[in-house]
Amino acid sequence: MNNEQLKSWLICIDDTDDIGTKGTGEIAQEIAEILSDGEHESSSFITRHQLYVHPDIPYTSHNSAMCFQLQTYKPLETIKQLTVAHLLEQSAAASDPGLAILDCDSEFDREALIRFGLEAKEQVKTKQDAYDLALRLGICLSEHGGTGQGVIGALAGIGLRLYGRDGRVKGQVDLGQELYEEGVELTVKEALTRSGLDIVVDLSGQQLKITEVLHLTRKVKAVYCQHQFALLVYRHEGRWCNALKRQLKEY
Amino acid sequence: MIQLKPWYEFDGKVFRFKFGVENSAASREAAQTCKQFSPDDEDEQIDDTLVSCYNCMNRRWLIDGVECIQFK
Numbered sequence: 001m002n003n004e005q006l007k008s009w010l011i012c013i014d015d016t017d018d019i020g021t022k023g024t025g026e027i028a029q030e031i032a033e034i035l036s037d038g039e040h041e042s043s044s045f046i047t048r049h050q051l052y053v054h055p056d057i058p059y060t061s062h063n064s065a066m067c068f069q070l071q072t073y074k075p076l077e078t079i080k081q082l083t084v085a086h087l088l089e090q091s092a093a094a095s096d097p098g099l100a101i102l103d104c105d106s107e108f109d110r111e112a113l114i115r116f117g118l119e120a121k122e123q124v125k126t127k128q129d130a131y132d133l134a135l136r137l138g139i140c141l142s143e144h145g146g147t148g149q150g151v152i153g154a155l156a157g158i159g160l161r162l163y164g165r166d167g168r169v170k171g172q173v174d175l176g177q178e179l180y181e182e183g184v185e186l187t188v189k190e191a192l193t194r195s196g197l198d199i200v201v202d203l204s205g206q207q208l209k210i211t212e213v214l215h216l217t218r219k220v221k222a223v224y225c226q227h228q229f230a231l232l233v234y235r236h237e238g239r240w241c242n243a244l245k246r247q248l249k250e251y
Numbered sequence: 252m253i254q255l256k257p258w259y260e261f262d263g264k265v266f267r268f269k270f271g272v273e274n275s276a277a278s279r280e281a282a283q284t285c286k287q288f289s290p291d292d293e294d295e296q297i298d299d300t301l302v303s304c305y306n307c308m309n310r311r312w313l314i315d316g317v318e319c320i321q322f323k
Binding site for chain 1: 311313
């Protein structure tokens with residue numbers, strides 16, 4: 001395996017769940033673990049990208065796609081084979097799963113892909129739109145059950161990840177804040193070191209200095225902005241506090 | 252589902268939350284009354300208070316609102 005070159009990929013899935021079944025985020029997490037099982041192989045945080053909700057789009061309840069970056073020695077054929085096997089095993093019976101895989105080192109029209117992602121947040125896109133663009137850009141796009149409508153969100157999710165200013169990070173950031181009713185105080189440097197996140201930003205996108213002190217309580221979530229994984233904070237009663245869910249909703 | 256009548260109305264197509272997408276107080280009141288409330292995945296929750304229709308597995312986001320699919 002290690003005779004192969006370590007390469008970077010973006011992988012996105014959409015429309016794998018139904019009410020009461022395993023969520024798309026959880027399935028994406030499992031796929032990331034399956035694909036990054038080798039020495040020196042790794043996967044990034046997973047980002048959740050909100051897409052358009054419209055009567056003409058057959059989403060279940062929220063229409064979001066899940067995307068992650070993978071560093072692996074595995075070739076595309078193996079990545080796809082392992083991913084599809086897990087999708088077929090774990091997707092809900094009534095779902096319409098789609099899968100998009102981008103070779104980050106390939107030459108492709110980045111702006112076209114980002115544009116597709118942004119448009120999919122505001123317009124109804126068709127499967128044909130997605131397949132046409134994927135073919136033109138050399139992106140591996142495939143459907144795995146039902147109507148296959150998930151290919152639209154899967155391709156859009158990759159575009160939005162490349163956009164660099166969209167999406168919440170799947171899961172919560174555990175910095176010990178839930179062990180104490182009053183939360184914990186950490187410097188930015190400590191929070192970044194312990195969480196693996198890249199930056200701490202306020203609601204206007206301004207980066208905090210590493211010496212600033214954060215007051216973290218209850219659920220802490222991260223977002224993707226400035227092409228980095230960011231802890232979002234806001235100023236409250238003279239302290240930097242982790243963002244509320246309604247503030248995170250913008251992502 | 253009669254207990255949710257104060258918060259939802261049929262708009263001809265769906266049972267729509269009367270208070271839009273930004274009224275957490277009303278969303279929490281409705282969910283506290285509802286016997287069918289079930290939280291969606293944490294990644295899909297948008298209200299800091301768990302028991303809220305905005306966080307429920309049975310809500311469905313619309314262009315300009317939210318519907319409860321339990322009424323179906």
